[in-house]
Amino acid sequence: MQATTTIQGLDFLMIPTQDLNRAVSFYRDTLGLELDSMWGEMGAEFRLGNDLTLAVMDPSATGRPFAPHATGAIALSVPDVDAAVAALSAKGITFHGERIDSGVCKMAFFSDPDGNSLMLHNRYAP
Numbered sequence: 001m002q003a004t005t006t007i008q009g010l011d012f013l014m015i016p017t018q019d020l021n022r023a024v025s026f027y028r029d030t031l032g033l034e035l036d037s038m039w040g041e042m043g044a045e046f047r048l049g050n051d052l053t054l055a056v057m058d059p060s061a062t063g064r065p066f067a068p069h070a071t072g073a074i075a076l077s078v079p080d081v082d083a084a085v086a087a088l089s090a091k092g093i094t095f096h097g098e099r100i101d102s103g104v105c106k107m108a109f110f111s112d113p114d115g116n117s118l119m120l121h122n123r124y125a126p
Contacts, residue, residue, distance in 0.1 A: 081122045
């Protein structure tokens with residue numbers, strides 16, 4: 001009999017970094033995320049709402065090479081994309097291309113200091 005796997009949810013998203021201190025500063029101080037815990041010099045966790053954690057980690061700690069998530073942006077939910085773009089632009093964030101309004105949501109794309117692709121996202125329609 002073959003074993004089955006039941007996926008129950010998503011525990012955390014892992015974002016690779018080459019410089020943990022720089023990443024912690026970016027996600028905590030620039031983006032304003034709440035630092036939940038540090039794993040020594042290997043990684044850090046940020047709480048996003050009640051159900052998800054964003055973890056930044058140096059992949060060399062587990063013997064893996066660094067490679068940024070450069071496509072398929074991680075969507076960070078915000079109540080107002082335009083206001084968030086203005087606030088982050090004032091902190092030096094450069095956004096890629098124009099904001100997108102799909103008719104269901106608004107999106108604005110940018111990268112963290114390691115080149116990981118991120119977006120500000122707000123779904124305003126069902």
